[in-house]
Amino acid sequence: MLARRLLRYSASLLITRNHRIYPTRAPFLYFSMASPKVGETRALSEDPVTPGKRPRLDEGPSEPVTAEGPIQKKPKDKAKNFAKKNAKRLKKARENVLEECSPEDVQWKDIVELLEQDVVGKAIEEGTEFQSPFAFREEVELEVKAISPNGAGLAQSDSEDKRRWVVVVPFALPGERVKARIYKNARMHSLADFIEIVRPNSELRDDSRIQCRYFSKCGGCQYQMLSYETQLDFKRNVVIKAYKNYSHLPATSIPKVQPTIGSPLQYGYRTKITPHFQAPPSKVDKVELQKQCAEGKAPEWLKIGFNRQGTSNVMDIEECPIATPVLNEALPGVRDSIVKTIHTYKRGATLLLRETLDTAEDSKHPPDTKLCNTSQHASIREKVGDFIFEYVANSFFQNNNVILPALTSYVRDAIIALYPNPDDPARPDHLIDTYCGSGLFAITLSPNFSKIVGIEISAESIQSANQNAKLNNLPADRVEFRKGDASDIFQAVQDFPPEKTVMVIDPPRKGCDDAFIQQLLKFRCKVVAYVSCNVHTQARDVGKILKATEKEVEGEGKKYVLESLRGFDLFPQTAHVESVAILKLV
Numbered sequence: 001m002l003a004r005r006l007l008r009y010s011a012s013l014l015i016t017r018n019h020r021i022y023p024t025r026a027p028f029l030y031f032s033m034a035s036p037k038v039g040e041t042r043a044l045s046e047d048p049v050t051p052g053k054r055p056r057l058d059e060g061p062s063e064p065v066t067a068e069g070p071i072q073k074k075p076k077d078k079a080k081n082f083a084k085k086n087a088k089r090l091k092k093a094r095e096n097v098l099e100e101c102s103p104e105d106v107q108w109k110d111i112v113e114l115l116e117q118d119v120v121g122k123a124i125e126e127g128t129e130f131q132s133p134f135a136f137r138e139e140v141e142l143e144v145k146a147i148s149p150n151g152a153g154l155a156q157s158d159s160e161d162k163r164r165w166v167v168v169v170p171f172a173l174p175g176e177r178v179k180a181r182i183y184k185n186a187r188m189h190s191l192a193d194f195i196e197i198v199r200p201n202s203e204l205r206d207d208s209r210i211q212c213r214y215f216s217k218c219g220g221c222q223y224q225m226l227s228y229e230t231q232l233d234f235k236r237n238v239v240i241k242a243y244k245n246y247s248h249l250p251a252t253s254i255p256k257v258q259p260t261i262g263s264p265l266q267y268g269y270r271t272k273i274t275p276h277f278q279a280p281p282s283k284v285d286k287v288e289l290q291k292q293c294a295e296g297k298a299p300e301w302l303k304i305g306f307n308r309q310g311t312s313n314v315m316d317i318e319e320c321p322i323a324t325p326v327l328n329e330a331l332p333g334v335r336d337s338i339v340k341t342i343h344t345y346k347r348g349a350t351l352l353l354r355e356t357l358d359t360a361e362d363s364k365h366p367p368d369t370k371l372c373n374t375s376q377h378a379s380i381r382e383k384v385g386d387f388i389f390e391y392v393a394n395s396f397f398q399n400n401n402v403i404l405p406a407l408t409s410y411v412r413d414a415i416i417a418l419y420p421n422p423d424d425p426a427r428p429d430h431l432i433d434t435y436c437g438s439g440l441f442a443i444t445l446s447p448n449f450s451k452i453v454g455i456e457i458s459a460e461s462i463q464s465a466n467q468n469a470k471l472n473n474l475p476a477d478r479v480e481f482r483k484g485d486a487s488d489i490f491q492a493v494q495d496f497p498p499e500k501t502v503m504v505i506d507p508p509r510k511g512c513d514d515a516f517i518q519q520l521l522k523f524r525c526k527v528v529a530y531v532s533c534n535v536h537t538q539a540r541d542v543g544k545i546l547k548a549t550e551k552e553v554e555g556e557g558k559k560y561v562l563e564s565l566r567g568f569d570l571f572p573q574t575a576h577v578e579s580v581a582i583l584k585l586v
């Protein structure tokens, strides 16, 4: 009987606590939940939090579907395979060391805070940290206690035997009572689908604010029910918590986090969207499909859109209110063209819709007309204040154009504020823009610096950046872009005197590597402006930089201090926050 299945591991397992690994006794793991019915998958325990493919409750079973219906497997084999897979997953989960600053790690810290370290420590020692009190697909009522940086509510049951467990429920706010359905059990927590609000927190929630018909199903937005002011406050708290949890700095070294700067547009701001779709199921009758496609009738299995919340299942999306009007106008046509050609696809694909200024020389449109580009390799043009930027459609550029003047001028002003007197000989006038992309910071800050270099790993972006310098009439002997790995830049900038230099750092989500930080510490430029789309890795890196200089100088000489910290809301209605940290050598 599956219900009495006893999984025994004889080898000692390694379990992590606070990122330390230590051996423990070999645990016996009992699963006492009701046995799964044949044909039903159940997550007894899985790798913590990684949302993977899972059967959608509203979409029926997860078996491969053919034109004749689901392929039937022998029930006995299924149960056996399931138990085997589950045992493997559990073993992996127990051995899993969360990567510092990963989304799982960030959430785990909140779970520990909510449950309290003692409770978590005891469960780990007793080997019960994967023994969920909830069954797969169980519907539960929960009290939401906190909100996670990813925008999901962290909830607990008020029944005594289930209280020492967290349930992560999207679209639920602190102070609310919600109904949710468990779909995955992990270490000391479960993931659940939001079902409904039982008791709203009307101080925070007003559902009449929601502007998207897919909200609470699509995984794109989390905060449409909140006032914009509350969204900005939540994001400020994410910055505060990130520095508390990841910088390892004393509270006295962390300045008061300034209020988050909002986006001038809270809907219709996103200049790039990437809807995707899956290929026709292999058993589909291609001839029949082709006929259907020619008539422009979308087959039922074809979904073109974004991932459903918490899954990698695509949901059909016909409009996206956070995308610009130009992209929304183009979307139906792009979708139709896929419907008509879907029979030609052997694999799924991701579409690109990117807003661009019309650059055609023979254009009949008025100046500054915006168009939707769908080609991956086209040249995109946008303006940031008075500056012009061109870049290849599938390369990196910030996706909220309307906030960029505020973001770039904030970075400029925060640097200048450290040396307000233009005649101050100590005022730095050299700028190194690392991870520069197509030159956003180098070019927008160029009026305030006499010599500028940008470094970037993508040859295509460097080509765009050099072209952008020309487009903005910046001579090559003043502004130059060089292809290179940021970890290796300091060889390339030996003509930049550190005492005259400001450095902008804007790395990808994973932050800077140790090689980069070591070289930065050696170079020791006067000011560092660290812009980041992942405040957790930013906090980690800033902590490393400050601690290293503090240790080296031991109270003497120059060290970095964190002058200011502030979030920018590049993505309203979502939980994302961009963070700007200004460091000064004193």
Ligand SMILES: C[S@@+](CC[C@H](N)C(=O)[O-])C[C@H]1O[C@@H](n2cnc3c(N)ncnc32)[C@H](O)[C@@H]1O
Pocket: 396, 397, 398, 434, 435, 436, 437, 438, 439, 440, 441, 455, 456, 457, 458, 461, 484, 485, 486, 487, 506, 507, 508, 509, 533
């Ligand atoms: C977040 S984007 C910032 C781009 C630019 N600052 C902007 O705002 O448009 C990060 C950039 O870092 C580049 N990059 C990633 N790894 C790098 C590395 N090791 N060295 C240099 N550039 C890198 C990426 O190609 C990307 O253009």
